[in-house]
Amino acid sequence: MTTLIRGRSVLTSGPAGALRDAAVRVDGGTIAEVGPWERLMSAHPEAEVVGDGTGVVLPGLVNAHGHFSEALVTGMGESLTLFEWIQHLVAPVGPHLTRRMAEVGTLLRGAEMLASGVTTVNDLFVCSPHPEAPVTPGVVDGLERLGLRGEVAFGAQDRNDPRSVEEIFAEHDALEAAAAGSRRCRFRMGLATVLAQSDALFAASVRRAHESGCRVHTHFHEVREEVVASRQLHGLTTIGYAAREGLFDVEVLAAHCIWLSDADVEILAAHDVRVAHNPIANMILASGVCPVRRLQAAGIPVGIGTDGPGSNDGQDMLEAVKVAALLQKVDRLDPTAMTAPEVLRMATIDGARALGLHDVTGSLEPGKEADVVLLDGRTPALAVTHDPYQAVAYCTTSRAVSDVWIQGERVLVAGRPTRIDLDAVIDEARELAAELVSEAGLRNHPLLFTPETVARPAGA
Ligand SMILES: [Zn+2]
Structure with a gap:
């Protein structure tokens, strides 16, 4: 399957540098091409398109x-x-x-x-x-x-x-x-x-x-x-x-x-x-x-x-x-x-x-595995993007992270992981955390907790 991940800016971390109005073409698990949106769109009309052209595309x-x-x-x-x-x-x-x-x-x-x-x-x-x-x-x-x-x-x-x-x-x-x-x-x-x-x-x-x-x-x-x-x-x-x-x-x-x-x-x-x-x-x-x-x-x-x-x-x-x-x-x-x-x-x-993984990931270059991030341009943080590098480094928070692909697999959509039930994980983590802190003898440890929290009545 071919996917075009489209951004107002594509920051490649590779030799191509930063591209304006561009897209990353993903074929299966790998990056096939990075280039101008207009050209990629007309060459691949069958492709699934993600991104409306207002956001920023980054390597994972x-x-x-x-x-x-x-x-x-x-x-x-x-x-x-x-x-x-x-x-x-x-x-x-x-x-x-x-x-x-x-x-x-x-x-x-x-x-x-x-x-x-x-x-x-x-x-x-x-x-x-x-x-x-x-x-x-x-x-x-x-x-x-x-x-x-x-x-x-x-x-x-x-x-x-x-x-x-x-x-x-x-x-x-x-x-x-x-x-x-x-x-x-x-x-x-x-x-x-x-x-x-x-x-x-x-x-x-x-x-x-x-x-x-x-x-x-x-x-x-x-x-x-x-x-x-x-x-x-x-x-x-x-x-x-x-x-x-x-x-x-x-x-x-x-x-x-x-x-x-x-x-x-x-x-x-x-x-x-x-x-x-x-x-x-x-x-x-x-x-x-x-x-x-x-x-x-x-x-x-x-x-x-x-x-x-x-x-x-x-x-x-x-x-x-x-x-x-x-x-x-x-x-x-x-x-x-x-x-x-x-x-x-x-x-x-x-x-x-x-990590010795630079031939596999870390930049948007043809032949590398498709580890790609799309930041949503329709968020307050990225609504104004004069310089995409500074916008990502200083303006963006994780609230702007919309979609993530790993090896071409879309594992985050609209900010939610696709492969797990996050609510169920949170419920279980809360229980296990209470069990762990209790077993480790850390409950109300005076050096780990804020005094006001320790003084709180039980159940509050
Ligand atoms: Zn460490």
Whole structure:
């Protein structure tokens, strides 16, 4: 089937740049052509047409870093820094996550991402494997039901965990098998952080990555405390230590990379490590500002991530795009520190490059898979579009996201996911979230809740 997705502007993130009064021709699952609307319409009168020519067409956005494991614990703990937030929120929740929670949480937050134009997600699910069954295949179940393209990883860690390396690796195995049997998911080996792994687990993780050649997803240098702790432990920054131990001999996606020496940047560039920048989580946890320009100047691809629902706390990718630009501007006191075309490139083709998916997605180019977003021009946000790049980066919210295609499949229509019953997902997520918070002992936790909420009488 042929579809023409029509816009007043088509921003390709590819060599064609920005086109006016244009369309994307989708044949089956791939992009056949991008060109002037008049020509494509007369050449393909049989085609289904979506878009009235007032909106903006974009490549699907690439969410370069997140955690569906936090899907049910949003909006808590705003006054904690990273290590406190891990101690009081993430660590207590991890042992109580089930495969069902993983699936429903992925459906809930995946739907939120999809409605903000995301077509590819890169997830690091941090949990303690459940004694009875693997948990993380629930992420693949959720992504498959939504139709999202996903890089999936289990964020392995074993500090304060009595389980053996074999038991922990069984979770990687289960996730890898689930991804192999899926339509649009690909396995990565995850490390929660290098410091959260024992020497034995880290050595085994590096060995497994080398033997299988699989890609790796982890965090680096999110806060200064991590760098100091690593230097105390190993005499090297975490990046220096990981390089010495051979982790960077495979393809690594590193979230954050905020606190970097010049030597750290050289190591990342020399080993072709890619970075996911997460401006909103970095602001909520007061972690710092990623030196995006320094990384890009060293040739390192930098994508944008929402980060997890527990530290963002929304999963709106368009919001992350806007904040990524604003944070660089205010940090450098320079309005040219990051521009709209640059930030949109980071959220599309640079994100795809960071994940090694740039031959598949990230731009509107013939031959690539048809991951396409249509923004509705008949919304207040886009009614006036003088400069389409600035209109998308600064004026648009997810309310303007009308339709989304992944691999040519229309998975969002008029802002609603087509493949799931969102109301049913919301009802179940609410129940599971209450169960999880109760089991994890977080109910009315004084550091996670606003005092006025805790003082509220029962049932209010
Ligand atoms: Zn993260």
